[in-house]
Amino acid sequence: MAKNKVLAKEFFFGDVKEVAPSLLGKQLCVRDDQGRVQKAIITETEAYDGEDDLACHASKGKTPRTSIMYEVGGICYVYLCYGMHWMFNLVTGPIGYPSAVLIRGCKGISGPGRLTRNLGITGQMNGMSLGMDSGIWVEETEVNPGEIFTGPRIGVEYAGPIWANKPYRFWFSNS
DNA sequence: CATTCGATCGGG
DNA sequence: CCGATCGAATGA
Numbered sequence: 001m002a003k004n005k006v007l008a009k010e011f012f013f014g015d016v017k018e019v020a021p022s023l024l025g026k027q028l029c030v031r032d033d034q035g036r037v038q039k040a041i042i043t044e045t046e047a048y049d050g051e052d053d054l055a056c057h058a059s060k061g062k063t064p065r066t067s068i069m070y071e072v073g074g075i076c077y078v079y080l081c082y083g084m085h086w087m088f089n090l091v092t093g094p095i096g097y098p099s100a101v102l103i104r105g106c107k108g109i110s111g112p113g114r115l116t117r118n119l120g121i122t123g124q125m126n127g128m129s130l131g132m133d134s135g136i137w138v139e140e141t142e143v144n145p146g147e148i149f150t151g152p153r154i155g156v157e158y159a160g161p162i163w164a165n166k167p168y169r170f171w172f173s174n175s
Numbered sequence: 176c177a178t179t180c181g182a183t184c185g186g187g
Numbered sequence: 188c189c190g191a192t193c194g195a196a197t198g199a
């Protein structure tokens with residue numbers, strides 16, 4: 001069987017609102033410390049887009065926690081939520097513009113917290129560059145997402161109606 | 176230093 | 188609906 005192509009970092013340099021849906025059907029790969037690789041097809045993503053986006057952590061400006069989002073696309077942003085769940089994001093866009101894609105669900109796994117638990121993703125991945133050498137990367141697949149649906153993001157009511165209702169969540173029917 | 180509150184999940 | 192659980196952000 002042919003080896004899947006690993007996404008180049010350039011894939012993440014563009015606008016998060018385009019990168020987020022284009023990750024659907026791609027495969028998230030994580031290698032654990034035993035050298036074993038787990039792979040999961042991405043089925044649901046959300047876009048967090050710049051300081052103006054009140055649901056984006058960077059809306060409060062650049063802080064030690066959010067500074068990673070200001071880096072160039074193609075690196076990991078991982079943080080602890082509700083004191084018990086690791087959220088896994090991929091930074092997008094050019095350096096200086098804070099944006100990232102939250103990987104919300106993969107095939108057979110619903111929920112961003114369960115996703116990271118299943119794949120063994122923790123805060124030590126924060127700031128890591130994507131690639132086979134770092135142990136976390138994204139591959140092309142044969143999956144054709146088909147029709148892509150959009151809707152409001154989950155759990156961001158605090159951001160107010162304008163931003164909470166933006167169609168920044170993406171998923172597809174085969175999931 | 177104290178308090179608030181989450182990009183959630185699982186149980187009742 | 189509600190509790191668990193903790194670090195980042197905010198304010199005194």
